[in-house]
Amino acid sequence: MTSLPASQAMLPADWRDLFALTKPRVMSLVVFTALCGLLAAPETIHPVLGFTAILCIALGAGAAGALNQWYEADVDAQMKRTRSRPLPAGRLDRQTALHFGVGLSALSVILMGLATNLLAAAILLASILFYVLVYTVWLKPRTAQNIVIGGAAGAFPPLIGWTAVTGDVSAMPVLLFAIIFLWTPPHFWALSLFVRTDYAKAGIPMLPVVSGLATTRRHVLLYTLPMVAAAVAPWPLGLAGSLYGWTSIVLNAIFLVLAVRTAMNRAEEPSGMKPEKQLFGFSILYLFILFAAVVADRWISL
Numbered sequence: 001m002t003s004l005p006a007s008q009a010m011l012p013a014d015w016r017d018l019f020a021l022t023k024p025r026v027m028s029l030v031v032f033t034a035l036c037g038l039l040a041a042p043e044t045i046h047p048v049l050g051f052t053a054i055l056c057i058a059l060g061a062g063a064a065g066a067l068n069q070w071y072e073a074d075v076d077a078q079m080k081r082t083r084s085r086p087l088p089a090g091r092l093d094r095q096t097a098l099h100f101g102v103g104l105s106a107l108s109v110i111l112m113g114l115a116t117n118l119l120a121a122a123i124l125l126a127s128i129l130f131y132v133l134v135y136t137v138w139l140k141p142r143t144a145q146n147i148v149i150g151g152a153a154g155a156f157p158p159l160i161g162w163t164a165v166t167g168d169v170s171a172m173p174v175l176l177f178a179i180i181f182l183w184t185p186p187h188f189w190a191l192s193l194f195v196r197t198d199y200a201k202a203g204i205p206m207l208p209v210v211s212g213l214a215t216t217r218r219h220v221l222l223y224t225l226p227m228v229a230a231a232v233a234p235w236p237l238g239l240a241g242s243l244y245g246w247t248s249i250v251l252n253a254i255f256l257v258l259a260v261r262t263a264m265n266r267a268e269e270p271s272g273m274k275p276e277k278q279l280f281g282f283s284i285l286y287l288f289i290l291f292a293a294v295v296a297d298r299w300i301s302l
C-alpha cells in the first residue's frame with residue numbers, strides 16, 4: 001500500500017479521491033503564485049474578500065484539474081505515473097468527476113465575481129477554459145508545442161490575484177504572467193525527458209517523443225533565456241527593488257547553469273539524467289522563492 005500525503009490521510013475515501021482529482025500538489029504552487037499576486041498588488045483588499053479570492057482560484061484550478069482527468073482517464077490508464085489516479089484506478093466514476101469539475105468551476109467563477117470584480121472572474125473563467133479546452137482537448141493530443149501555448153493557463157493565477165485587488169491589469173502582473181509562461185516549457189520538458197517512454201506508450205506527442213532528446217534539451221535552454229530576462233526585468237524596470245533583484249539574479253543563475261548542463265547532457269536512459277531531474281526539482285523551488293521575493297520586496301518598500 002502506498003502512503004498518503006498528510007493533507008489527504010485524514011479524509012474519508014470518497015473525499016480523498018475527489019481531492020486527488022484537483023491535483024493538489026501541482027495546484028499548491030498555482031495557488032501560492034496567485035496569493036503572491038494578490039499580496040504584491042499596490043492596493044489592499046479586505047482580508048475576508050482576499051481569502052475568498054484565493055479560495056476561488058484554488059477551487060477553479062482544482063476544477064480544471066478534475067476536468068483534465070475526466071477527459072484523459074483513458075490516457076492516464078496507460079501511463080505508470082498516472083494510472084493510480086482515481087478514474088483510471090476505478091475508484092471514482094467519470095460522471096461524478098465531470099459533475100464535480102463543472103460544478104466547482106461555476107461556483108469558483110460566480111463567487112469570484114461576487115466577492116471581487118468581473119475582470120478577475122472573467123480571467124479565472126478564461127484560465128479554466130484555456131486549460132481544459134485549448135490545452136487538454138485541443139493541443140495536448142496534437143502537437144509537441146502543446147505546453148508552449150497551453151501552458152499559458154497556469155500563468156494566469158498571479159494576474160487573477162492582482163486583478164482581484166485592483167480591478168485592472170498593469171505592467172507588473174503582466175510580467176508575473178510572462179515569467180510563469182516562459183518557465184513552463186523548461187519545467188515540463190526537463191521532466192518529459194525522463195518520463196518520455198510513458199508519453200510514447202500513451203501516444204501523446206510530447207517533444208522528446210516527436211523530436212528526440214537533443215532537440216528537447218536545446219529547447220529547454222532556448223526557453224530558459226527569455227525566462228531569465230523576464231524574471232530579472234522587474235528590477236531594472238523599477239517595478240521591484242533590490243531584494244527582489246538579487247534574489248532573482250541568484251535563482252536565475254542556478255536555473256541557467258542547470259539548463260546548460262541539461263543541454264550538454266547526452267544520456268539516453270533516465271538513470272543518466274541527473275541534470276534534467278535537478279532542473280525539474282529546482283524549477284518548483286525557483287518559482288516558490290521568486291514569487292515570495294516579489295511579496296517580501298513589496299512589503300519592505302512600504
Ligand code: HEM
Pocket residue numbers: 023025026027028029030033081135147150151153154155180184187188191284287
Ligand atoms: C502545461 C503546463 C504544465 C505541465 C504540462 C506540467 C506538467 C507537470 C507534470 C507532468 C508534473 C509531474 C507530477 C504529476 O504527475 O502531477 C508536474 C509537477 C509539478 N508541477 Fe507542473 N506542469 C505545468 C505547469 C505547471 C504550473 C503552471 C505550475 C505552478 C505554477 C506547476 C507546478 C508543479 C508542481 C508544484 C509540481 C510538483 C508536484 C509534486 O510534487 O508532485 N506546473 N508538472
Ligand SMILES: CC(C)=CCC/C(C)=C/CC/C(C)=C/COP(=O)(O)OP(=O)(O)O
Pocket residue numbers: 023026030057060061064065068072082124127128131136153154156157
Ligand atoms: C486558475 C486555473 C484554472 C489554473 C490552472 C492551472 C494550471 C493549468 C496548471 C497547469 C498545471 C498542470 C497540472 C499541468 C499538467 O497537465 P497535464 O494534463 O499535461 O498533466 P498530467 O499528464 O499529469 O495529467
